[in-house]
Amino acid sequence: MAFEQLLSGKLLREFETISAMVKIYCKAHHKDAACHPCSACHEFIEYAHIRLDRCPYGQEKPTCNKCPVHCYKPHMKEKAREIMIFAGPRMLIPHPIMAIKHLMSERKDAPGKPPKSHSNRHQRLNLNDKE
């Protein structure tokens, strides 16, 4: 997936974590799919990638459940919640470091308003506030 290269640092780590969780979820729930992630789950991963790229906090991104900005569409948010609940506890064995880092960042307090022009996309494309 070439689009992974758009993200770096914390955002990339978070993308890798969500991708790993989706694969665990997909293997258990979509057993009949020809490949994992299946096309629906792959679509979700792509969606999550776009949201991460556009997250207004950029590298200071909080974990999604602490975030005051609700950027996911309702049905995607529902799917994200299902994936987290199912795959979260199952991450510890295959991906212990990822799982522990995620748990640690979940303990940080909720942030205030997002800073301006801080998203990965802004930095990447050098966009200004007029967008």
Ligand SMILES: [Zn+2]
């Ligand atoms: Zn699937």
